[in-house]
Amino acid sequence: MIALADCNNFYVSCERVFRPALRNRPVIVLSNNDGCAVARSNEAKALGIPMGAPYHQIKKCCERNGVVVLSSNYELYGDMSRRVTSVLARFAPELEIYSIDESFLDLSGVESPLLLSQRIRKTVGRWTGIPISIGMGKTKTLAKLANRLAKKKKTGCFEVRSGQDHVLSSIPIEDIWGVGRRLSTRLQRVGLTNALSFSKAPSSMIRSIGGVTLERTQRELSGIPCLEMEQVPQPRKNTCSSRSFGRPVESLAELEEAVANYAVKATRKIRSEGSLASALQVFIKTNRFREDQEQYANARTIAFDEPTDDPIRIIKNAKHLLGSIFRKGYAYKKAGVLLIDLIPKGAQQGLLFEEHGDSRRKQFVDAFEEVASQYGQASAFLGAQGVKQKWSMRREMRTPRYTTSWNDLVEVS
DNA sequence: TCTGGGGTCCTAGGACCC
């Protein structure tokens, strides 16, 4: 038996823990750059605000209905996520953290999963303040499906058992985990409109529409496990740091600054995981929504002769790549840096003829990174990262970092 | 004016090899 524990309206729920006045009110949390609504309270959903709605399109509606609008505060959400997970792990040591707000729990051998899940839910709520729902089934895909139904139950828990055809037939095809917009259209065209008809369809047909991936989803719906629990997180293969700009950027100098910052950020990510990057990609693009402007997007990749985590080297190469794809006369909206084919430090192959990088440079870089990690990003940065950063993103309605910043601690008087 | 960011896996097709 597999259970999926999913936090309800996670980002909104995190904000509500520290501002109880937000309870029972419509609240939304915006994506980076205050771009789209990425989390909505039930009250906001009831107003018809769709997931991912661009804020500028729903602003009026929010004002009319007194919706509380917040910028995203990922430090807070990340920390709350760790708290929730640590409570879950007490009940089910075999746990896979699937995303910031979801974990799969292995409940095989548990006598009464439904009772246990209700206890888990109560404890998480009491200890962290975050409401969760728990769905259970024989496979991950069924647990996921059960979770949708759990959200509608008062108890917040639901188990789907084999042979419950009426349950499957109540799930629209597009709500199945692994069936997105494209596939659901194609499946509907051949008359498969809900989870039941999908699961009963000939597998050859499913395979021709969506390949082996979709066939696996189909088997999972019939209770045949195809997706294993991954308790040990697999090391990342790539990492990306990118942002849309707060305003259009035209000059190469400003793009260079931004790219240098993304390069440093991406490098810190892989250093913290003990990885080295084999290759580097830089991309830039104009605003695809502006039909009145000429569009340009490009990306270029370079392979390192030796895998590296040296920010100076990565910045230098990133700037070079940027220079080779930059075209004058465009208003750029977004840029990013990818570190590709990450390998664990120590597993890399040395160069045949060259000496390893010089040790003074390595000492400098290590010291630099140490200072930045101890005293904050602002305490040590490279000239290339710029000082003013006029291109940086908007985040005008961010709440305090209650649990991760001493300055933002809640005061009780 | 304003439209997120960070991932994964699979497949088809081309380059290249013997």
Next chain:
DNA sequence: TCTGGGGTCCTAGGACCC
């Protein structure tokens, strides 16, 4: 008229996820 067969590797693009 007539131009092999069987592999691997890499990349770009498409699909999905939260």
